Amino acid sequence: MADNRRTWGLILAILGLLTLALGLKAWDERQVAERAFLTQLDAESKMLAARVSSRSDAAQVVLRLVGQNDLTTSKAAGIANGMDALVSLRDAAQSPPGSRLGDAAAVAKALPQGETGMFLTTHGDIVFVSAAADGAPLIALSPISATFSKPENARLTLRSPDAKFSFGGAYLSGAADIAPATGPSIQSGPDFVRAGTACSPVSGSEVAVCLTVARPLLSASDILRIAIFGLLIAAPAMAILDLTRRLSRRQREILAQATHNQESDRILGLVMRGAQAGYWEWSHTTNTVFFSDGAAVLLGFDRSGLLTLDDLLGRAPVEAHDRIREAFTKARTIGWLQLTFPAVAPSNRWVEMRGSLSDDPVSGEPVFGGIMLDVTDRKQAEDRIRAAERRLRAAIEGFAGPFALWDARKRLLYWNRAFANDFGLQDTLRAGMSHETMQIARAGAVLVERQSSEDSRTTLIALRSGRWLKMVERPTPDGGLLTVGVDVSENIRNEEELKKQQEKMKRAALDLQRSEGKAEALSRKYSEEKAKAEHAAFTKSAFLANMSHELRTPLNAIIGFSEIMMNELAGPLGHASYKDYSRDILTSGQHLLDMINDILDMAKIEAGKMTITTQHIDPVDPVDAAMRMIRRKAEEKEIELILDGAQNLPDIDADHRAIRQMVLNLVSNAIKFTDRGGKITVRVEQRGPEIYFGVTDTGIGIPAEDISRLGQPFEQVSKTKDRNTDGTGLGLALTKSFAEMHGGRLTLSSIYGEGTTVAFYLPIGGPGSLGEQVIARDVA
Known part of the structure; x- marks a missing residue:
């Protein structure tokens, strides 16, 4: 242990002596470099002062020639390079104070009469003064920049007792303001910068030229020398340390590598198995x-x-x-x-x-x-998605009418076979085709195309094949477009036949008026034509009922499969766009199914096939059920929905489903025409032998001229304050028909711009219980 300490002590002593010797050598080299730097700086400042002195001598010669009238002012300006003003002192004194000539005149006046000299101004001008032959002084101005170019890596300062002007780099604040008394000097400043300054006087004047050059505290050569000295010290130290540690370090590395390899193998095995x-x-x-x-x-x-x-x-x-x-x-x-x-x-x-x-x-x-x-799970998921797509495509292909789906930019995404066949586009349609291009391409198959008077987004198209299509286009939630068509050829033919019969009836009536002698024959013909018209109307209603049944079957398949895909009941769809497309198809299908259900109910009523099943029920119960079904729709528009049901109401003989449907129709209309933050009140109370069901809203109201039209099938309010109100106009007509089937009636009152109240009265005892009283009251 003691031997190790002695060894380490000797090593440290040797390294200390080596460090001291190298440090002294570096200090000596730095002093030599600074002395050489100051010598060069002093020589450069003297050279710059000599340049100013020679410029002064040349200026004095020019001024003397001008003063002796041997040289004109314009020629003198051409000869004297850098002089941009040559005037008499008297003229210069007339210049305003603060101008270049004004400041030059002020400085020149301090010169004794008849003497020449050179001065500086705060404008950065060198002023040369000379006396002319007649004793009138002349002055010449030369910008300092005309004598010296702006130094890039130094700061040049010209100064006299009255003025000073500096330009170039500012490396050390205040360094150029100090004129070394004994020669060049170096000053230290902030940010590890040292600046050397050397000043030289200009002969024959009080002007001095000072040159300041900044240099870093440690130059690249200093850093290089320090690095070399450090390497000279570090080399033996590292060699000694390496000899003492090599064996032990190698042993530790081998042990650490073995441990690392074992741990890596263990972690890799866990990751692979997981x-x-x-x-x-x-x-x-x-x-x-x-x-x-x-x-x-x-x-x-x-x-x-x-x-x-x-x-x-x-x-x-x-x-x-x-x-x-x-x-x-x-x-x-x-x-x-x-x-x-x-x-x-x-x-x-x-x-x-x-x-x-x-x-x-x-x-x-x-x-x-x-x-x-x-990748078994991924492969199975892909198979499920393909199977779901095949089922959806089969359902859409099974739809007898044309069907097409467009994206947000109205580019074609999908279409069924009927869409291509009906418009003769079998060889034209392709994915990505724009809606406008499709409209142009189908023109050859279209004979007549007109917009429906009931819905601006519904178009009736007559094909050259003789068929009529009712094309409905609805936007999807993602900004796309859904196009669905229905074959209404039979309906159009029935309507045309009905119009023809009506025209015949009108002509027959006119003939009857002209010929009184044919009254009996005309009356008989009128009855026959009336029977034909009624038969045509009955045929139209029956056709609507059958058509609605035929449409609901494929629509239920489309809605069912799209709902399965949207909820991913058969497995994940993979790409997020498939789920959005499924939601679009489901929403559009449900909307179309609701329209078809309304048309079907109206057709059943007109055909006399709609029946109601009456039973003893609480009149508030179906109203409460309807409000629970539609409350979420009201909350989305922040509309307050209130049920005001009277206490101790008697039971009523009525159809529970019909009352719920009537309340749903009225509240849905109220939500549609009530602004966000509005209020809807549903009131149920007894009024004599009837139960009153009223829906009052704070919406936009109904113009007086439109109230008489409402309640008829497919009738809607024409003025809606530019509001987008989708619908078929069957809600009030269905409600009125259901009320009349119960032996009741429908009432409507409104103030345009303030609100509307729509109510229906149902007899407590059921249909027919009021007898002649209700009939007489309605007639009155």
């Missing part, structure tokens, strides 16, 4: 493959280690052998491998091999190495 992955290496020179334990388990091998490529082919089905061989052959050219294939029993997994070419650290030979992953 990720259901393995490692493989393939030597294309020997055509052998090494499989780790995890890779052997994925392929179903009973052991790991070195195997052949034929062993790998034995774990894959026969139909995949050619693809595997091709992937390995291609890997030799491109330098990487990616392959997915199913493994046969007992593994029964889908595996994926990924790897690239690298050099073996032991043999140095190029080998392919990578990982093997279990």
Whole structure:
């Protein structure tokens, strides 16, 4: 222990002496460098002073020639380079104070009469003064910048007792203000900067030229010398320390490396097992493959280690052998491998091999190495998505009418066969086609196209094949567009036939008026035409009912499958866009189904097929159920929804479902036409032998001229304050019809801009219980 301390003491003493010697050598070299720097700086300042002195001599010669009238002022300006003003002192004194000439005149006046000299001004001008032959002094101005160019790495200062002017770099604050009394000097400043200053007087004047050059406290050569000295000290020290530590350090490194390798192997094994992955290496020179334990388990091998490529082919089905061989052959050219294939029993997994070419650290030979992953779940998810897409496509293809889906930029995403066939676009349609291009392309198949008077987004199209299509376009939540068409050829023909019958009836009525003698025959003909018209109306209603039934069947399939895909009941869809498309299809399908249900109910009522089932019920119960169903829609618009039901109401003979539907229709209309933050009150009370159901809102109200039209099928308010109100106009008509089927009635009152109250009265005893009293009151 003592020997070690003596050894270390001797080593430290030797290093200390070496450090001291090198430090003294560095200090001496630095002093020599600074003396050389100051000598050079002093020589440069004297050279600059000599330049100013020669400029002064030249200026005096020019001034003397001008004063003797031997030289004009303009010629003198051309000869004297750098002089931009040459005037008499008397003229210069007339210049305003603070100007260049004014300040030059003020300085020149201090010179005794008849003497010449050179001065500085605060404007940075050198002023040369000379007396002319007649005793009138002349002065000449020369900017300092005309004599000296702006130094880049130094600061130049010219000063006299009355003025000072500096330009160039400012490396050390105040260094140029100090004129060394005994020659050049070096001053230290902030930020590790030292500045050398040298001043030289200009002969024949009180002007001095000072040059200041900044240099870092440690120059590059100083740092280099320090580094060299440090290396000279560090080299023996490191050699000594290395000799004493080499053996012990080598032993520690071997132990640490062994521990690190064991820990890395353990962690890699845990990661591979947790990720259901393995490692493989393939030597294309020997055509052998090494499989780790995890890779052997994925392929179903009973052991790991070195195997052949034929062993790998034995774990894959026969139909995949050619693809595997091709992937390995291609890997030799491109330098990487990616392959997915199913493994046969007992593994029964889908595996994926990924790897690239690298050099073996032991043999140095190029080998392919990578990982093997279990991708069975991903493969099954992809299969489920493809199956769901096939089911959805089959449902849409089963829809008899045209169907198309567009994205937010109105580019075609999907269409069914009917869309292409109806418009003759079998060879034209392609994914990504714009909506405008499709409109132009289908023009050849369209004979007549007109917008529906009931809905601006509904178009009636007559095809050249003789069929009529009702095309409805609705926006999707993501900004896209859904196009659905329905064949209404029969309906259009019935309407045309009805119009023809009405025209015949009008002509028959006119003929009856002209010929009184044919009154009996005309009356009989009128009855026949009326029967035909009623039959046509009945046929239209029956067609609407049958058409709605036919439309609901494919729509239910579309809604069901889109809801399954949106909720991912059969598994994840993968890409997020598929879920958005499913939601768009579900929303549009539900909206279309609601419209069809309203049309179906109206058609049943007009055809006399709608029936109600009355029973003793609490009148408040169906109202409460309807409000619970629609309350969320009111909360989305921040509308206050209030149920005001009277106490101790008697039971009523009525259809529970019909009352709930009537309240839903009225409250839905109220929410639609009430601004955010409004209020809707639903009141239920007894008024004589009837129960009053009223819905009052604080919405936009109804113009007086429109109130008489409402309650008829497909009638809507024309003035809606530019509000977007989707609907068919069947809500009030259905409510009125349901009320009349109960033996009741519908009332409507409104103040435009303040609110609306829509109510229906139902007799407590059920249909027919009021008898002639209600009929007489309605007639009155």
